[in-house]
Amino acid sequence: MKAVAYSIKSCEKEPLIRSNNKKHDITLISNRLTLDTVSYANGKEAVLVFSSDDLSAPVLKTLKELGVKYICTRSSGVDHIDLEEAKRLGIQVANTSSYSPASIAEHALALLLALVRNIIPSHTQTMMYDFRLDDLVGTTISDKTIGIVGFGETGQALTKMLSGFGARVLVNDVYDLSEKARSLEAKQVDFKTILKESDIISFHIPLNDSTYHLVNSATIAEMKEGVILINVSRGAIFNSRDVYNALQNGFITKIGMDVYEFEHNVFFFDHSRSHIDDKLLKAFIQNSRVLLTPHQAFLTREALQVISAKIIDHLDKWCNGSDEGSKITATPESSSKQGFSQNSIIKK
Numbered sequence: 305m306k307a308v309a310y311s312i313k314s315c316e317k318e319p320l321i322r323s324n325n326k327k328h329d330i331t332l333i334s335n336r337l338t339l340d341t342v343s344y345a346n347g348k349e350a351v352l353v354f355s356s357d358d359l360s361a362p363v364l365k366t367l368k369e370l371g372v373k374y375i376c377t378r379s380s381g382v383d384h385i386d387l388e389e390a391k392r393l394g395i396q397v398a399n400t401s402s403y404s405p406a407s408i409a410e411h412a413l414a415l416l417l418a419l420v421r422n423i424i425p426s427h428t429q430t431m432m433y434d435f436r437l438d439d440l441v442g443t444t445i446s447d448k449t450i451g452i453v454g455f456g457e458t459g460q461a462l463t464k465m466l467s468g469f470g471a472r473v474l475v476n477d478v479y480d481l482s483e484k485a486r487s488l489e490a491k492q493v494d495f496k497t498i499l500k501e502s503d504i505i506s507f508h509i510p511l512n513d514s515t516y517h518l519v520n521s522a523t524i525a526e527m528k529e530g531v532i533l534i535n536v537s538r539g540a541i542f543n544s545r546d547v548y549n550a551l552q553n554g555f556i557t558k559i560g561m562d563v564y565e566f567e568h569n570v571f572f573f574d575h576s577r578s579h580i581d582d583k584l585l586k587a588f589i590q591n592s593r594v595l596l597t598p599h600q601a602f603l604t605r606e607a608l609q610v611i612s613a614k615i616i617d618h619l620d621k622w623c624n625g626s627d628e629g630s631k632i633t634a635t636p637e638s639s640s641k642q643g644f645s646q647n648s649i650i651k652k
Contacts, residue, residue: 404607415560451502
C-alpha cells in the first residue's frame with residue numbers, strides 16, 4: 305500500500321521503518337497536514353497523521369479527491385479528525401490505542417513528584433550555585449487523597465504506582481469498575497466526591513462534548529482549597545482562563561500539564577526564534593507553580609515501537625480487505641467511548 309506519513313519526528317523514523325520491513329511504500333515527511341501540504345498525498349491510498357495535523361472537512365475532501373481511502377492517526381485521540389465528514393466521504397479511519405499506558409502514567413507521576421518536591425526551582429537554584437533550602441520545602445504524597453478522573457488503562461497504571469506511595473486513591477469512570485478499583489487498593493466514587501476530597505486530581509479522559517472544559521470555575525469551586533491538578537490527556541479539558549485565575553488567587557496550589565488548550569500550531573514546533581502571541585500560554589510558562597511539558601507523555605522508546613507496529617498492522621489489514629483496520633478503539637485515557645458525566649459513578 306502507498307502511504308504518506310505527515311508530521312514525522314526524527315525519533316519516529318527508525319521504529320516505523322523497522323516495523324514496516326519494506327512491506328508498504330511509505331513516504332515520511334516532517335510537514336504538518338494542512339490544505340497547503342495535502343498535495344503530498346496525491347497518488348497515496350493512506351495517510352498516517354499525528355494529533356497536530358489538520359483533518360478538518362476541507363482537508364478531508366481534498367484527500368478524497370486525491371484518492372486517499374484510509375487515515376490512521378498515530379495517537380489514541382481522534383478529536384483532530386472530522387469523523388462525520390470522513391464517514392460521509394467513505395474514508396476509513398483508525399486510531400492507535402493502548403500503545404503504552406505506563407508511559408503516560410509515569411509522566412503524570414513525574415510531573416506530580418517534581419511539583420510537590422520543588423525539583424524545578426531546586427535545579428534552577430543549583431545552576432546558579434545557590435544551595436539554600438529556605439524556599440524548597442516540599443510535601444509528600446503519602447497519606448494524601450489523590451483523585452483519578454478516567455479509570456481506563458492509563459488511570460489504572462497510575463493507580464498501581466500511587467498505591468506504592470501509600471496514597472489514598474479515589475477513581476471515577478462512567479463504567480462500574482469498582483471491583484478493579486478495589487483490586488488496586490482504590491475506591492470508585494462520583495465526580496463530586498473526587499472534587500470535594502482530593503488533595504491532588506489527575507485527569508485521564510478523552511476530549512469530547514462531555515469533557516470539554518470539565519474543569520471550570522464552577523467545578524474548581526467544589527475542589528479543596530490548595531488542590532494540585534495534573535493533566536496529561538487533552539488541554540481543552542481545562543478552561544485555561546478559569547484554571548489560571550484559580551492559580552493566581554491561590555485556590556489551586558500547583559499545576560502539572562503535558563497539554564494546553566490552545567497548543568495547536570505551537571506544540572511540536574521550535575518557537576525559540578519566533579514570536580508567540582498567546583499571553584495566557586506565556587503566563588502559564590512563567591508561573592513558578594506550573595510545570596508544563598510539550599505533549600511528551602507518550603514519548604518513550606517503548607511507546608514509539610508499539611505505535612509503529614500498530615500503524616503497520618492497520619495497513620496490513622486494509623491491504624487484506626479487513627474492516628478491522630478501520631476500527632477506532634477506546635483510548636487509554638478512559639475506558640469510556642461514550643463520554644463522561646459528572647454524575648456518572650458507582651458508589652461502592
